[in-house]
Amino acid sequence: MSKDCKFLVVDDFSTMRRIVKNLLHDLGYPNVREADDGETALPLLRAEDFDCLITDWNMPGMPGLDLIKAVRADARLAKLPVLMLTAEAKREQIIEAAQAGVNGYIIKPFTAETLKEKLDKILGTAAK
Amino acid sequence: MLQREYGACVDALSEAFHNADEAAFFAAVDHIVHMREPRMLGEIRRLTGGLQKALERFSIESRLADFAEHEIPGARTRLLHVINMTDAAAHRTLDLVERSGPLAERVAHEAAAVLATLAAGEPEPLHVRLEQFLPAARADCEQIRRNLAEVLLAQGYQDLTGQIIRSVIKLVEELEQTLGSLTRLSGDVVEHATLGSDPAMAHGPVVPGVTQGEIAAQQTDVDELLSGLGM
Numbered sequence: 578m579s580k581d582c583k584f585l586v587v588d589d590f591s592t593m594r595r596i597v598k599n600l601l602h603d604l605g606y607p608n609v610r611e612a613d614d615g616e617t618a619l620p621l622l623r624a625e626d627f628d629c630l631i632t633d634w635n636m637p638g639m640p641g642l643d644l645i646k647a648v649r650a651d652a653r654l655a656k657l658p659v660l661m662l663t664a665e666a667k668r669e670q671i672i673e674a675a676q677a678g679v680n681g682y683i684i685k686p687f688t689a690e691t692l693k694e695k696l697d698k699i700l701g702t703a704a705k
Numbered sequence: 706m707l708q709r710e711y712g713a714c715v716d717a718l719s720e721a722f723h724n725a726d727e728a729a730f731f732a733a734v735d736h737i738v739h740m741r742e743p744r745m746l747g748e749i750r751r752l753t754g755g756l757q758k759a760l761e762r763f764s765i766e767s768r769l770a771d772f773a774e775h776e777i778p779g780a781r782t783r784l785l786h787v788i789n790m791t792d793a794a795a796h797r798t799l800d801l802v803e804r805s806g807p808l809a810e811r812v813a814h815e816a817a818a819v820l821a822t823l824a825a826g827e828p829e830p831l832h833v834r835l836e837q838f839l840p841a842a843r844a845d846c847e848q849i850r851r852n853l854a855e856v857l858l859a860q861g862y863q864d865l866t867g868q869i870i871r872s873v874i875k876l877v878e879e880l881e882q883t884l885g886s887l888t889r890l891s892g893d894v895v896e897h898a899t900l901g902s903d904p905a906m907a908h909g910p911v912v913p914g915v916t917q918g919e920i921a922a923q924q925t926d927v928d929e930l931l932s933g934l935g936m
Binding site for chain 2: 590591592595596599634635636640641642663664665666667668669670671672673675680682683684685687691
């Protein structure tokens with residue numbers, strides 16, 4: 578996957594979006610858009626071409642899990658690489674997210690290395 | 706029953722009255738009062754007990770009304786203020802980090818150029834390079850130092866938000882005690898609602914001592930779990 582791939586970062590906290598955006602810049606991905614929950618993310622995903630979705634789980638409006646289910650149910654978005662970046666750390670939740678179709682799952686607080694490792698993995702897989 | 710309990714006393718009272726025997730008369734009156742005393746005291750005790758309970762209930766209920774009218778909305782405002790303060794501090798810190806990054810990058814980039822000139826081994830361009838590089842590097846490093854000092858100051862929010870959160874914890878404790886007293890007073894058996902563990906529901910960050918169930922403590926736990934699922 579080329580370094581000019583386009584990301585959508587979804588989190589209700591603007592500080593977290595900014596942190597992720599900065600880390601993506603440092604990793605060489607400058608093309609990043611933001612949304613503050615699933616309801617605002619979904620129209621963006623449908624209207625534009627994204628190469629990767631990074632989403633939080635716990636958000637007012639449409640939570641991340643519902644967003645992922647909506648993405649997987651949409652024929653055009655069904656194969657979009659999705660990384661969940663969340664504080665939700667219960668075993669059954671991680672399984673639930675996996676069943677909903679996430680490609681990667683990172684728990685907060687996280688490190689820049691973890692983000693890089695997961696992105697390399699899911700974007701590499703997607704490039705095949 | 707009445708005859709048996711009071712007959713003798715009334716006779717003694719009547720006799721003393723007819724004989725105008727003042728001492729015997731009042732002794733008989735005292736005796737009757739003495740006989741009635743335990744029942745009266747019992748009744749008074751029952752009445753004061755009821756009154757005390759009513760007063761206690763009234764005081765608990767007016768405390769609860771106070772919580773609902775003033776203190777809970779106040780706590781909500783205070784917690785929102787905490788979110789706003791932490792948000793402002795985080796953005797301030799991010800601003801400073803974002804401003805410092807390019808300065809550090811520029812110093813590193815220029816230093817690399819000086820090293821390249823040095824490697825080329827010609828003294829004249831090296832001298833010119835250094836004259837350009839050193840003042841610029843000093844200015845950039847001074848700016849980075851100032852930005853770091855501001856990052857330090859931006860962390861002062863923790864003291865203020867900590868105090869606000871503590872005051873809300875105190876309020877929650879008081880509310881818990883008041884509700885506990887009300888439950889005890891009512892003598893009601895409270896059915897404890899059990900929270901369902903719907904895996905599709907978000908619970909927020911793990912809180913030690915509160916969050917129940919099996920938890921992934923770190924990223925490696927998540928990775929192991931997912932690889933176990935074939936991901």
